[in-house]
Amino acid sequence: MGSTGFFESGKPVLLHYDGTRWSKVAVPGVGAARAGLKDVVAGPGGQLWAVGEIQAPDKSWKALALHYNGRKWTEVPLPNGTGRLGSVTVSRGEPVVLEEKTEETSAALRYTGRKWVSMKLPADGAEPLAASAVSASGRTVDVVGYRPATGSQYVGPGAVLTARR
Structure with a gap:
């Protein structure tokens, strides 16, 4: 898998490169x-995960998670009310996604193969985290983002969170 994004028609694009052509x-x-x-990420055994958003009939946007099992793509249902998904990684064979709850708050969810479970991102006092990327290596999951601005600051302080699973 090589690329994700929008076509001019508002349709997502998945492109595959076989070593010769797309x-x-x-x-x-x-x-x-x-x-x-x-975002798209490769997992063990040729599995792939892709995340993004889809417009509902009422014109609101909802989260979209897709899984490729080595043969075909399927949509993976998310809990009701899940915000837009912007980043995905794989930790110990399970996808971990970042959910945008609001412009300035995020959540991390892990899929167990049966259900999505919150990874409970820590707050710094009363400051939420606006996360922008998630990455994993072995048992470690890292989230990068920033704390929302206060007063006259345009962007608050940066943050890198690390958790062991």
């Missing part, structure tokens, strides 16, 4: 809706 791959669960993919 080919377009069908995106499941999208139908006629506008949607976009923000």
Whole structure:
């Protein structure tokens, strides 16, 4: 898998490179809706995970998580009310995604194969975390982001969080 994003029509694009050429791959669960993919990651055994958002019939946006098992792509249901997903990684064979709850607050979710579980990002006092990327290596998961600005600051202090699983 090589690229994610929007077509001019508002449809997501999945491209696969076989070592010689690129080919377009069908995106499941999208139908006629506008949607976009923000991130894609490879997991063990040729599995892939892609995350983004899809526009609901009422024109609101909801989270979109897709899984490739080595043969086909499927949409993975998310808990009701899940915000937009912007980043995905794989830790110990399980995907970990970043959810944008608001412009200035984020959450991390881990998929167990049956359900999504919150990883409970810590708050720094009363300051929430606006996370922008998640990465994993072995049992370690890292989240990068910033604390929202206060007063006249444009962007608050940066933050890197590390958790062992």
